[in-house]
Amino acid sequence: MQASVDLIIEGSTVRCLGNWTAPHLHEIEKRLARVEWPVTDVRFDLGGIDSLDTVGAWLLFRTIRELESASGESGYTVQQVGADAQTRRLLELVGAKSEGTDQPPMPYLPGVLESVGRHLGSLLEECLAFLHFIGNLSLVTVRSCLRPWRIRWPKVVQELHAAGVNALPIVGLLTFLIGIVIAYQGGIVLRDYGANIYIADIVGLSMVRELAPLITAIIVAGRTGSAYTAEIGTMMVTEEVDALRSMGVAPLEMLVLPKLIALMIALPLLTVFADAMGLFGGLIMANSMLNLNPATFLSRLAEALTLDAYLSGIGKAPVFAAIIAAVGCFQGFRVFGSAGSVGRQTTMSVVESIFMVIIVDAAFSVAFARLGI
Amino acid sequence: MQIVHDSRLDSPSSIENAYVLQGRDLSQSFGAKQVFSGINLGIRPGEVLAIVGGSGSGKSTLMRQLALLQTPTSGAVTVFGATVTDMEAMSANALRRRLGVMFQQGALFGDLTVLENVSFPLQEHTELSHSLIEQVAMVKIALAGLQPDTAALFPSQLSGGMRKRVAVARGIALDPAILFLDEPSSGLDPISADAMDELVLQLKETLGLAVILVTHDMDSLWRVADRIVLLADGKVAAEGSIRELVDSSNMVAREFFHSRRGRATGAMYA
Secondary structure (H helix, E strand, O other): OOOOEEEEEEOOEEEEEEEEOHHHOHHHHHHHHHOOOOOOOEEEEEEEEEEEOHHHHHHHHHHHHHHHHHHHHHOOOEEEEOOOHHHHHHHHHHHHOOOOOOOOOOOOOOOHHHHHHHHHHHHHHHHHHHHHHHHHHHHHHHHHHHOHHHOOHHHHHHHHHHHOHHHHHHHHHHHHHHHHHHHHHHHHHHHHHOOHHHHHHHHHHHHHHHHHHHHHHHHHHHHHHHHHHHHHHHHHHOOHHHHHHHOOOOHHHHHHHHHHHHHHHHHHHHHHHHHHHHHHHHHHHHHHHHOOOHHHHHHHHHHHOOHHHHHHHHHHHHHHHHHHHHHHHHHHHOOOOOHHHHHHHHHHHHHHHHHHHHHHHHHHHHHHHHHOO | OOOOOOHHHOOOOHHHHHOOEEEEEEEEEEOOEEEEEEEEEEEOOOOEEEEEEOOOOOHHHHHHHHOOOOOOOEEEEEEOOEEEOOOOOHHHHHHHOOEEEEOOOOOOOOOOOHHHHHHHHHHHHOOOOHHHHHHHHHHHHHHOOOOHHHHHOOHHHOOHHHHHHHHHHHHOOOOOOEEEEEOOOOOOOHHHHHHHHHHHHHHHHHHOOEEEEEOOOHHHHHHHOOEEEEEEOOEEEEEEOHHHHHHOOOHHHHHHHOOHHHHHHHHHHO
C-alpha cells in the first residue's frame, strides 16, 4: 500500500510527498527524529506536497529551523525549493507564530510544604467563614423567632414535605433492614445461651438510642443536605442570590431559615418513624429466627426501653438537623464561579455534614454516660 | 432593485458542488411551536457567511444543525458532499472533526489549562507526540492572538474576550475546513470585539477557512461578512452582501438594517 505521506532523502535532497496533514504525520514525525542529516548543503523539495495543514507546516518549519541552526555552525546552507504559494504562506504563518513553542509555559505547581500550608490556610479560612455563617444564622433565627409572623411558613411547609414526607420510604426501608440485621446478629449469640428474650433489649436499645437517629441523619444529609447545597449553589451561579440581596431581601431569611426550621421538625419525626420501623424489623426477625412471639417481644421491649433511652435518641435529632441544614446551606453559599463548583461544594457538604453528625453523636454518648442517662 | 434571495440555492444543480456545507429544507419545531422551516443555505470555501435575525429567530438552532450538533426536525445537512440526516450516526463524528465550533460562552473545559484545552482535539484524534502537539497548540494560541504565557492559565482566570479567543484556538486545532462562531463579539468591549473581527478575517485569509457566523453585531457584518442570511418569521427573509441587503427593498431587511444601530454603523462604512 502506498503511504499517503512520504519523505525521501536522496543525497542532499529531501523530498516531501503526499498529504502532510495531522492524521497522517505520526510516522513521519518518528522518522524525522531518527534521520541522520547529510553533512552538506541540504535542499528541501516541497513540490510533491499535495496538501499541507498547520501541523505539517509546523513539522517542516521545525525540521528546517533545527537543521539551519545546526548547519549554520559548520557553514552549510539549507534551501527550500518547489513550494507552491499555499505552502509558502503556511510556513511563513507558523514561523511568525512560533513564539513560546520552545518551552510551553506550565501552570505553577506548588511544592509539598506549600500545598500543606495552603491547604491548612484554606481550612482555617473555611472554619472562620462557617463560624461567621453560624453567627449570622443565629441572629436571623433569634430575630425571626421574636417576630414569627415574618417567617415564611408556606416555604417551611414546602421544605417539610420535601425533606420529611418524601424521605419516609427510604428511611423506613433502610432502618427496617437494619433492625433485621441487628436482630439476626444478636440472635446467633443469644440462641446459644438460651437467652432469646433479650433480643428485645439488644434491638430496642441499639436502634432507639443510636442507630435510628444516626442512620436517619446520614440518609437526610445525603438526600436533603446535598439538595440544599445544590439549590443555593445554582442560585449563586445564576446571581439569583445577589438579586435577592439587591431587592433588600436577606438570603438567610428567605432561603436558609425555612430549611432550618423544616429540617428541625422533620428529622425528629423521621427518627420516630425510623425507631418504629427498626423495632418492627427486629420483631419480625425475632419471630422467625428465635420463635419469639410478637407479644412476648413487645412486653420485654416495654421493660428494656426506658423513656430516658427513647428521649436521648430523639433528642439528638434536632441537633443533627441543625448541623445538616447549616452545613448544606453554608456550602451552597460558598459556590463561586462556574457550575463545576456546585458539584464540588455539594460533595463537601455531604462529607462534612456526615462527619460532623458522627462527631456530635460521639460527644452525646460521652455526655450521656457522664450524666448517667 | 436587486433580488436578494439566491435562487440557485432552491434547485439542486451543478452549483451545489461549490458548497462545502449545505443545509437543505431545514426546519425545527419544539412541540407545536415551529421555529423555522424550509431553510436552504450553503457556504463556499473561504467565505464568511453571517446568519442574522432577531432574538428567538432560531439563528443559534440553525447553526447547531449545520454544525451537526442537533438533528433537524426535517431536512438534511450536506457536509463535503456527505449528507447527514442522523446526527447520532458514527459517520457524523468523522465529519465533525473537520468542523470547528466556538460556542457563545467558550465552553472551555474548566479543569484543563488553556494549552491542554487547545491540545485536546489533537490528543484525541492524532497519534502525534506530546511535544509536537503542544508546539502546534502554542502556534494555534498565538494565531488566536493570545500571549504565550496565557497557555498556563485555567479558563476561570481568563476574561471573556480571552476565553473566546481560546475557544477559537481550540476550534481551529484540527485545521477544520469550516469554523462556526456563535456570537463571537457578544459581551466584549469594543476593542476586543474589533480584535475578534480582525481575527476572523485573518483566519479566513491565512488558513482559507469558511466561517459561519451567528451575530447581532452590525460592525461585524460590515467588516467581515461576505454574505448574510437574514432569518425572520421562520424563513430566510433576505440573503446577499451587506450592501445588497441595505439597499434592498425587502421590508424585513430594511427594518433590520435601517434600525438606528444599523444606520449608524452603515454610515461609518459608507
